[in-house]
Amino acid sequence: MKSLAAQHHPLSSTEAQIAVLERSISDRIPAFASMLAKHQQYPLQADKVEILQMNIGKMCNQTCKHCHVDAGPDRKEIMTRNTMQQCIDVVARHGIAIVDITGGAPEMNPDFRWLVEQLAQLQVHVMVRCNLTIILANKKYHDLPLFYRDHRVEVIASLPFYTAERTDRQRGDGVFAQSIEALRRLNAVGYGVEGTGLLLNLVYNPAGAFLPPAQKELQRQYQKELFEKYQIRFNELYVITNMPISRYLEYLLASGNYEHYMQLLVQAFNPAAVKGVMCRNTISVDWQGYLYDCDFNQMLNIPVIPSQSRHIAQFDMQLLQHRPIAVHQHCYGCTAGAGSSCGGQIV
Amino acid sequence: MTNRPHYYHAEDLAKFGEISQFQAALAEKFFAYYGEVFQDGALSAREKSLIALAVAHAVQCPYCIDAYSTDAFSKGWSEAQMMEAVHVAAAIRGGASLVHGVQMMNKVKEISM
Numbered sequence: 001m002k003s004l005a006a007q008h009h010p011l012s013s014t015e016a017q018i019a020v021l022e023r024s025i026s027d028r029i030p031a032f033a034s035m036l037a038k039h040q041q042y043p044l045q046a047d048k049v050e051i052l053q054m055n056i057g058k059m060c061n062q063t064c065k066h067c068h069v070d071a072g073p074d075r076k077e078i079m080t081r082n083t084m085q086q087c088i089d090v091v092a093r094h095g096i097a098i099v100d101i102t103g104g105a106p107e108m109n110p111d112f113r114w115l116v117e118q119l120a121q122l123q124v125h126v127m128v129r130c131n132l133t134i135i136l137a138n139k140k141y142h143d144l145p146l147f148y149r150d151h152r153v154e155v156i157a158s159l160p161f162y163t164a165e166r167t168d169r170q171r172g173d174g175v176f177a178q179s180i181e182a183l184r185r186l187n188a189v190g191y192g193v194e195g196t197g198l199l200l201n202l203v204y205n206p207a208g209a210f211l212p213p214a215q216k217e218l219q220r221q222y223q224k225e226l227f228e229k230y231q232i233r234f235n236e237l238y239v240i241t242n243m244p245i246s247r248y249l250e251y252l253l254a255s256g257n258y259e260h261y262m263q264l265l266v267q268a269f270n271p272a273a274v275k276g277v278m279c280r281n282t283i284s285v286d287w288q289g290y291l292y293d294c295d296f297n298q299m300l301n302i303p304v305i306p307s308q309s310r311h312i313a314q315f316d317m318q319l320l321q322h323r324p325i326a327v328h329q330h331c332y333g334c335t336a337g338a339g340s341s342c343g344g345q346i347v
Numbered sequence: 348m349t350n351r352p353h354y355y356h357a358e359d360l361a362k363f364g365e366i367s368q369f370q371a372a373l374a375e376k377f378f379a380y381y382g383e384v385f386q387d388g389a390l391s392a393r394e395k396s397l398i399a400l401a402v403a404h405a406v407q408c409p410y411c412i413d414a415y416s417t418d419a420f421s422k423g424w425s426e427a428q429m430m431e432a433v434h435v436a437a438a439i440r441g442g443a444s445l446v447h448g449v450q451m452m453n454k455v456k457e458i459s460m
Binding site: 161162165166208210211212213214217218221263 | 361387391392393417420421422423425
């Protein structure tokens with residue numbers, strides 16, 4: 001499977017995606033901003049910047065059907081060491097406590113390990129969003145579990161379900177078996193094992209046009225199934241809603257589920273989830289150093305509102321903290337039901 | 348009604364709440380009760396969803412089948428588990444007919460020489 005970009009698919013353009021989202025605004029799917037206003041929550045304001053989420057490239061060894069990054073082996077965009085250094089400088093200068101590294105498969109960036117080493121020296125809490133199969137993809141990645149352990153990295157690993165069939169349908173043939181092997185290797189160095197302090201959190205997202213279930217109950221089910229069948233341990237399960245953008249948007253449109261899915265998101269709008277959305281304490285930076293409210297806005301090319309601070313080289317904490325947040329129709333994904341953030345459900 | 352030649356319409360499921368337009372007090376009580384029933388209790392919300400799926404097939408409600416196919420699948424039940432739940436409904440329905448065969452036999456024996 002190729003990325004939308006490699007297929008020259010119309011939806012590889014962010015303008016085309018935004019046009020689809022805008023066209024469907026109606027009585028049943030009101031503008032997200034008006035929904036916020038109805039609940040006295042517009043404009044949505046950021047709080048302090050506590051997390052820098054770095055997307056260090058679109059290159060990935062997998063081509064998942066729902067990927068909001070449109071990542072894949074055919075994507076070559078990756079962050080340079082120079083841009084990474086600018087991010088590190090910002091983290092050091094402003095005492096940002098958490099750096100969340102994502103991609104693509106971030107480990108495929110040749111400067112990934114250098115970045116983690118620099119951040120570890122700053123005593124920053126580093127999270128890496130790992131697709132698991134990268135650990136087995138090539139000999140040079142086999143020592144990643146040890147590298148993560150030595151730098152006390154929190155590993156957030158994608159495993160959309162605890163059965164092979166449903167996982168492979170979304171992420172490709174054989175991905176489940178490889179993921180299980182990678183989890184065994186992470187467990188073997190202490191990840192997910194009580195008392196080690198090495199955090200291994202899993203990420204569930206629905207393999208289809210439906211909303212995720214309650215996080216705690218599904219976590220119990222994951223723990224039971226993965227331990228009984230494979231003796232795998234992990235700390236927490238984060239349940240994340242799929243955003244109607246990029247490849248997931250393409251799937252929704254191609255399968256005739258788009259309108260229904262948007263209505264599901266709208267019907268599940270939960271004003272209590274708005275307070276905890278991740279954009280309120282996060283700044284997202286792309287492979288070129290541009291700044292966004294979140295990884296999803298990044299993929300739609302919707303920049304942060306303060307125009308004087310739209311690149312890591314111009315990072316201005318005064319302008320960015322307490323900034324108004326740019327919202328669009330995909331934001332319904334973060335406010336549906338119990339809410340959704342990079343750390344799972346919100347309420 | 349000319350534009351709605353069928354009895355069932357998928358979009359009517361989303362209008363379920365509108366039954367309150369004709370009788371608000373009872374609808375409010377029903378939906379509060381309904382919401383409470385499906386909370387975690389002695390049975391988990393996940394288990395209740397599978398039961399609801401089986402019952403939906405037993406009462407042959409297309410709205411309930413749509414709703415609880417989505418709900419049970421999203422709560423992590425597999426296709427095989429969901430189909431087994433439907434078979435449970437079918438077995439009970441089939442058994443409910445067949446067990447009346449005893450009544451038929453009784454009656455026939457009563458009236459025959």
